[in-house]
Amino acid sequence: MGADSGEILSARCDLGEVTCAGLADQGKTKEARALLEPWATKEPDDAEIWLALGYASRRAGDPFGTLRGYGEALRVQPENREAMAAMAAVLEDLGAPIAASRFEDPLPFRTQADQAAELIRWGDNVAPPDPRHRFDGTDKALARIDHLLAQARAQAKPDLGFIVRLRRDRVLALRNREYWAEAVREAEALRADGDRIPPYIREAEADALLALRRPKDARRGYEEVLRGDPTMREAQIGRFFSLVEEENFSAAFQQVDQIAKSEQPSVRESNQRVIQPSDKWLEAKVLSSEARLFADMLGDAWEMMLPLAEQAPANVELRRVLGDIAAARGWPRRSAEEIKIAASLLPEDKAVQVALAESAIHRLDWTEARSRVAELSEIYPDDIQIRQVETDLRAHDEFELQTEFHFNKEYGGNSGDTNQTSKSPGSGADWTTRIYAPPVAEYWRFIGAWEYHTADVDNEWAERYRFGAGVELALPDLTLEAIGWSNQGDVSQPGASLAVAWLPTDHWRFDLGAEYFASDTPLRAVLHDITANSASLGVTYTWHESRSLALGVSGYDFSDGNRRGAAHLNFAQKVVDLPHLDVTLRPEVYASTNTSSDGPYFSPAKDLSGSITCDIEQILWRRYERSFGHRLAVTGGAYWQENFGTSWIGSLLYEQVFQYNPWLELRYGVERKRAVYDGAQTPSTDGFIRLNLRF
Numbered sequence: 001m002g003a004d005s006g007e008i009l010s011a012r013c014d015l016g017e018v019t020c021a022g023l024a025d026q027g028k029t030k031e032a033r034a035l036l037e038p039w040a041t042k043e044p045d046d047a048e049i050w051l052a053l054g055y056a057s058r059r060a061g062d063p064f065g066t067l068r069g070y071g072e073a074l075r076v077q078p079e080n081r082e083a084m085a086a087m088a089a090v091l092e093d094l095g096a097p098i099a100a101s102r103f104e105d106p107l108p109f110r111t112q113a114d115q116a117a118e119l120i121r122w123g124d125n126v127a128p129p130d131p132r133h134r135f136d137g138t139d140k141a142l143a144r145i146d147h148l149l150a151q152a153r154a155q156a157k158p159d160l161g162f163i164v165r166l167r168r169d170r171v172l173a174l175r176n177r178e179y180w181a182e183a184v185r186e187a188e189a190l191r192a193d194g195d196r197i198p199p200y201i202r203e204a205e206a207d208a209l210l211a212l213r214r215p216k217d218a219r220r221g222y223e224e225v226l227r228g229d230p231t232m233r234e235a236q237i238g239r240f241f242s243l244v245e246e247e248n249f250s251a252a253f254q255q256v257d258q259i260a261k262s263e264q265p266s267v268r269e270s271n272q273r274v275i276q277p278s279d280k281w282l283e284a285k286v287l288s289s290e291a292r293l294f295a296d297m298l299g300d301a302w303e304m305m306l307p308l309a310e311q312a313p314a315n316v317e318l319r320r321v322l323g324d325i326a327a328a329r330g331w332p333r334r335s336a337e338e339i340k341i342a343a344s345l346l347p348e349d350k351a352v353q354v355a356l357a358e359s360a361i362h363r364l365d366w367t368e369a370r371s372r373v374a375e376l377s378e379i380y381p382d383d384i385q386i387r388q389v390e391t392d393l394r395a396h397d398e399f400e401l402q403t404e405f406h407f408n409k410e411y412g413g414n415s416g417d418t419n420q421t422s423k424s425p426g427s428g429a430d431w432t433t434r435i436y437a438p439p440v441a442e443y444w445r446f447i448g449a450w451e452y453h454t455a456d457v458d459n460e461w462a463e464r465y466r467f468g469a470g471v472e473l474a475l476p477d478l479t480l481e482a483i484g485w486s487n488q489g490d491v492s493q494p495g496a497s498l499a500v501a502w503l504p505t506d507h508w509r510f511d512l513g514a515e516y517f518a519s520d521t522p523l524r525a526v527l528h529d530i531t532a533n534s535a536s537l538g539v540t541y542t543w544h545e546s547r548s549l550a551l552g553v554s555g556y557d558f559s560d561g562n563r564r565g566a567a568h569l570n571f572a573q574k575v576v577d578l579p580h581l582d583v584t585l586r587p588e589v590y591a592s593t594n595t596s597s598d599g600p601y602f603s604p605a606k607d608l609s610g611s612i613t614c615d616i617e618q619i620l621w622r623r624y625e626r627s628f629g630h631r632l633a634v635t636g637g638a639y640w641q642e643n644f645g646t647s648w649i650g651s652l653l654y655e656q657v658f659q660y661n662p663w664l665e666l667r668y669g670v671e672r673k674r675a676v677y678d679g680a681q682t683p684s685t686d687g688f689i690r691l692n693l694r695f
Helices: 003-012 020-025 029-042 047-059 063-076 081-093 097-103 109-125 136-153 160-176 180-192 199-211 215-228 233-245 249-261 279-294 298-311 316-328 332-345 350-362 366-379 384-396 523-527
Strands: 400-410 428-436 444-457 460-474 478-489 493-502 508-516 532-544 547-558 563-578 581-594 606-623 626-641 645-661 664-677 680-694
Touching (some): 047 063, 047 081, 063 081, 109 160, 160 199, 180 199, 199 215, 215 233, 249 279, 279 298, 279 316, 298 563, 316 332, 316 350, 350 366, 350 384, 366 384, 444 478, 444 523, 460 493, 460 523, 606 645, 626 664
Antiparallel strands (some): 400 428, 400 680, 444 460, 460 478, 478 493, 493 508, 508 532, 581 606, 606 626, 626 645, 664 680
């Protein structure tokens, strides 16, 4: 307090030996203010009284009383330097440097730095109505920091501590501005210049490293922060996402479950009587469910999320995440329903807008998908998740090549290795290729196809190759493919194929197929100028990604007069669902009849087989879009043929899968089989390679 204010206190509040100033200086601020308040009420335009009251309030540690006293003094004397200095100091203490700047001229460097820091916080925490301006505050902060740095470095005796403070704030601003690489470079430069990076800067650096797809380096940063304070929630969450992107799901589960356990479902604020739901607890539960989603443990993710969404049906985040899980489980309609509910509650939310674009792609609504992706890309041009959605859309717009080469070597049967003969298919090779053009009017694609089949049949080479052209119509609930064929080789004649798939719900699928000169006509028959036409009908019920049941029937009309009928029943149940490892059991029953068994090809009068396959799939390595895995399928069962009894059958398949990106997938493997034809045991070895390529 200045001399004038002290004199006022002494003159107007004299209590004998103790004045109001003395009371305030002795810590008896309550008494001093009690004496001053009546004077202020009696003489509201007396600046000295308000100055004295502001002084006493400041000594009492009452910032708002201080602001009132000095503010009233400035009302009476707008140029009062003492009041202006006191107002600036109190506002600085309250963390309002921008407001403090109204009372300081010129502004000290440190006040300007405080203003820049406040702009950084404002830009990070305050979302403007128009997301296109979401970085306006941060851009102002960066510009102010850069200006201050230039001024500070130009001083005759630069304040190194002040410069370091500005550089640290610059790391935060760059992180918030999503200038990830520059934020990392700035933090590394600070470290190289000898700065001991404080935890809040180390966390910002880790955030940038995670965005740059350097999860291991990011995790180390978060762990460094947590060693100093294990309760830092944002660092815990950052470490969780780093572990997810490192594919270390066991540690990720442990981290996120630890976060969830540290929170209570409900809280009571100190100034409230009513218990309120805890947002932090709910956030932790959502993260725990998402952890299972990221690990492809979709059943667990659904079971964790569904009860939460049912208890809080108007929660946007719960609805959106539930929609994401539904899409992953193969339920595009349920997913769209959940995401539309979320959009009705908070339509401007970025995550909801991204989910709407993804949902449109899942539902093959390409017009809506393009519109949403274009708008999101214009607003968020550098967002990683939006770039992924753009990638999915671009993949739809590319050419697609599907090709497979298959080689089969039989031992016994027709191979000549034994004296035993049968009507087995024979050793040979198959090569099929299809190319799909980019879409026309969103739903139509032209198809070009080529196939080559050959087999060693009774020491003769049967051969068939064909060329085809057709169209595909892919609607949200209906897919149709029609191809016309030109067949050459042992039989030269035209052919045609039609395949229709109808998906009326998320669970039911109906398939209808018809072929003139069917693609699976046995080469033994083709060698003897026999062709077959076919028709098929299938129905599949899929509970979810882990369980399905399929029934199919088909009929063949051979040109030699034989009529074949066949039926199959397949069930699939995933029994092990762990990160990177799935085990599925697939029991199957197959039966067929033929009106004639006299032809040169295998056509049992009646046969029946039952088998079960244990299918094991494991991802050995995955880094974002790229992955490498392998698969082992072991099948065992029994085969019965009329007049030939029952024998055991089986196969052992091993394949490897390399996924380079959404445009390239390569599969290759080998299979050892034991089949029986007319009682003749016919082991064989198959090798294959498959390539799917978009370009």
